[in-house]
Each structure stands twice: as structure tokens, then as C-alpha cells.
Amino acid sequence: MSADAGIIHAGTFRHCSAGDFNNDGWWDIAVGDFGNSGTSNVLYRNNQDGTFTNVAASAGVDSPLRNFGMVLEDFDNDGWMDIFLPKYHYLPEDVNTSELYRNNGDGTFTNVTPGSGMTTQTDMGHNTGDIDGDGYPDIFIGTGHPSFKSNDLLLLITPNGAGGFIANNVSQSSGINANGPTRCHGIALGDYDLDGAIDIYTNNGGPPGQKIYIEENYLWNNQGNGNNWTSLRLEGVVSNRSAIGARAIATTTAGREVHRVLRAGNGFGNTSSPIMHFAIGSDKGIENIEITWPSGIVQLITQPPMSQIIDVTEHLLGDLDGDGHISTTDLLLLFGSWGPCRNCASCDADLNGDCNVNTVDLLILFGNWG
Numbered sequence: 001m002s003a004d005a006g007i008i009h010a011g012t013f014r015h016c017s018a019g020d021f022n023n024d025g026w027w028d029i030a031v032g033d034f035g036n037s038g039t040s041n042v043l044y045r046n047n048q049d050g051t052f053t054n055v056a057a058s059a060g061v062d063s064p065l066r067n068f069g070m071v072l073e074d075f076d077n078d079g080w081m082d083i084f085l086p087k088y089h090y091l092p093e094d095v096n097t098s099e100l101y102r103n104n105g106d107g108t109f110t111n112v113t114p115g116s117g118m119t120t121q122t123d124m125g126h127n128t129g130d131i132d133g134d135g136y137p138d139i140f141i142g143t144g145h146p147s148f149k150s151n152d153l154l155l156l157i158t159p160n161g162a163g164g165f166i167a168n169n170v171s172q173s174s175g176i177n178a179n180g181p182t183r184c185h186g187i188a189l190g191d192y193d194l195d196g197a198i199d200i201y202t203n204n205g206g207p208p209g210q211k212i213y214i215e216e217n218y219l220w221n222n223q224g225n226g227n228n229w230t231s232l233r234l235e236g237v238v239s240n241r242s243a244i245g246a247r248a249i250a251t252t253t254a255g256r257e258v259h260r261v262l263r264a265g266n267g268f269g270n271t272s273s274p275i276m277h278f279a280i281g282s283d284k285g286i287e288n289i290e291i292t293w294p295s296g297i298v299q300l301i302t303q304p305p306m307s308q309i310i311d312v313t314e315h316l317l318g319d320l321d322g323d324g325h326i327s328t329t330d331l332l333l334l335f336g337s338w339g340p341c342r343n344c345a346s347c348d349a350d351l352n353g354d355c356n357v358n359t360v361d362l363l364i365l366f367g368n369w370g
């Protein structure tokens with residue numbers, strides 16, 4: 001199947017990341033290449049017909065040399081997936097700064113690494129998440145070469161206002177280096193104590209079966225900073241139950257957007273909490289969150305309560321009996337409620353919210369039939 005799909009490239013691949021980099025609704029695959037002899041990264045654009053085309057060169061992200069992965073993440077909340085390339089310092093002659101690329105929205109990326117503050121180290125485990133709660137995803141890098149230890153990195157990423165990014169290295173001040181160097185192979189991010197601040201779990205050590213490489217893992221409790229937040233726990237009905245692939249845009253009361261995509265993992269050796277976390281810095285509240293489920297169903301949550309986790313079940317407009325399909329049962333329920341609503345707030349068959357069940361609602365129901 002891989003060959004038929006165009007997944008045919010040879011390389012020394014370490015990790016991949018999936019996401020829709022060109023916003024055509026079809027997920028693409030970014031693959032980091034670790035080699036240093038003629039091969040380079042692969043960015044598989046989904047051709048929407050079961051095949052993929054490698055567009056890494058034309059997109060400007062084929063950066064050769066020691067990529068331990070290729071991470072798709074929207075670092076500036078503009079709705080376009082940017083790219084983080086974690087680089088690995090393997091041989092003495094390898095001096096490769098980890099890189100950041102901004103998605104230009106036209107199929108190309110711009111390397112915005114120079115002047116950003118990105119550094120050179122032995123990137124192995126890596127993950128992205130909003131550690132400081134300002135709405136912008138940050139980067140945690142584990143530096144896990146099996147034969148030596150080094151300090152992990154926490155880089156707080158923000159847009160620089162000129163199309164690039166600032167990577168603020170807070171590894172020392174944040175405390176994550178307090179236990180000294182590690183061999184960090186995996187990083188999980190999630191708010192385990194439900195205080196609204198994303199915590200960090202690091203998996204340390206070397207290859208399995210070798211006692212000299214056994215190390216303690218660490219759980220770093222994020223002390224938080226009072227930034228405002230709310231979270232969504234999604235459950236798919238028409239889509240997969242875990243809602244993997246769901247996208248959501250939160251618009252704050254100050255008019256700022258925070259974009260999130262729910263994925264099963266996003267880097268070497270990592271997975272993260274499936275709870276979608278929206279931190280909004282000092283903005284006071286969220287006006288609405290628009291969820292686009294993998295099924296294509298769009299659901300709007302208006303003025304969600306803050307500082308809590310909200311359970312959201314995928315809702316197909318017109319699915320009045322909640323079985324995930326629109327059928328004659330729903331049609332009969334709609335006819336049963338025909339006419340002006342007695343109570344506007346609990347009038348389920350009123351699909352367009354005008355407090356009246358009429359032909360407009362009937363047409364919406366037929367539009368979602370099946």
C-alpha cells in the first residue's frame with residue numbers, strides 16, 4: 001500500500017508528524033531525516049486520492065542533516081501549521097541549530113531560525129504545548145543521546161511581530177534543569193492536577209536492557225502564572241470516539257484566536273493529554289470556540305465557562321435521537337415539535353435557533369440526511 005500511495009522515499013527517518021499543512025482538509029505527513037549523506041526530509045502532501053507527493057523541496061523544508069523529527073505545529077495561531085525541526089548533534093562535525101519555519105499559507109515555508117534564539121544541542125525527545133499559558137505553543141527538547149547526559153531545554157515561543165519567532169530559553173529559570181543532565185527520550189504534556197497549567201513528564205534513560213542507562217523519570221508540576229484558560233474533552237459520535245483530528249479555534253473576548261488540533265502524538269517518543277487546552281494569557285474570557293470534527297461537522301460553543309474542563313460530544317445538527325445518524329426517527333421527532341417552541345432554550349428540533357420549528361429546520365435536517 002505504501003508504494004501505491006507514493007510513500008516510497010528512502011532515508012534515515014526518526015520520526016514523523018501528521019497535520020494538514022496546506023489547509024485543504026486532507027492530512028499530510030512530515031518526516032524528519034536523520035542522515036547526513038544525500039537524503040533529506042520528506043513532506044508528503046495528500047493528493048486527496050489515496051496518494052501522496054513529496055513537496056519538501058518546493059516547500060523549502062528539505063533541510064538535510066540530523067533531523068530527529070519534523071514537527072507540524074501552529075506556533076503563531078494564524079491557522080497554518082508551522083514546522084519545528086529538532087536537530088541532533090551526533091558527530092563532532094555536526095553543529096546544527098534546531099530550526100523553525102513559518103508557513104506562508106501558499107505551500108511554502110520560510111526559515112525564520114536566524115536571530116530567533118534557537119540553539120544547538122542533541123535533540124531527541126521533543127514535544128510542543130503551551131507551557132506558559134499565553135496561547136502560543138512552546139517547545140520542550142529532551143537531549144537523550146544514550147552514551148552521555150545533557151540538560152533538557154524549554155523554549156517559550158512567541159511571534160516576533162515581523163513574521164518570525166522568538167525562542168526564549170527558560171531551561172534554567174523554569175527549574176527543569178534542577179536535577180542536572182538527563183538522557184530524555186520522551187516527553188508527555190498534560191495538566192494532570194487540573195490547575196490550568198500544562199505539566200511535563202519526561203522519560204529518561206537509554207536503550208532497554210542495559211542497567212547503566214536506567215534513570216529516574218521526572219514529573220514537573222507547572223506552578224502556573226494565573227493566565228486564563230479553559231479546556232475541552234471531546235467525544236466523537238460520527239467521528240472517531242477520541243476525536244483525533246479535531247480542530248478548534250477559540251476567539252477571546254479581546255478578539256484573539258487560539259488554534260488547536262487534537263493529535264495522538266507529535267514528535268519522537270511522545271504523546272500528550274487528549275484534553276484540548278486553550279490558555280489565553282491575560283485576555284479575560286473566550287467569546288466562542290468553533291470545533292471542526294474529523295467528520296466535517298462544525299460545532300460552536302459560545303461563551304464557555306473559564307478555568308474548567310468542558311465535556312463536548314459531537315453533535316450532528318438534526319440528530320434528535322442522538323444515534324449519530326439522521327433518519328426517519330429524527331424526521332418524526334421534528335414533526336412532533338412542529339410550530340412555535342414552548343421553551344426556546346430547550347427546543348431541540350429548532351435547528352436554526354429562531355424559536356420556531358418549521359420548513360427551515362426540515363431543510364437543515366434533510367441536508368444532513370444519512
Ligand SMILES: [Ca+2]
Pocket residue numbers: 019020021022023024025026027028045046
Ligand atoms: Ca493537506
Ligand SMILES: [Ca+2]
Pocket residue numbers: 073074075076077078079080081082103
Ligand atoms: Ca502558523
Ligand SMILES: [Ca+2]
Pocket residue numbers: 129130131132133134135136137138156157
Ligand atoms: Ca506559550
Ligand SMILES: [Ca+2]
Pocket residue numbers: 190191192193194195196197198199221222
Ligand atoms: Ca497543572
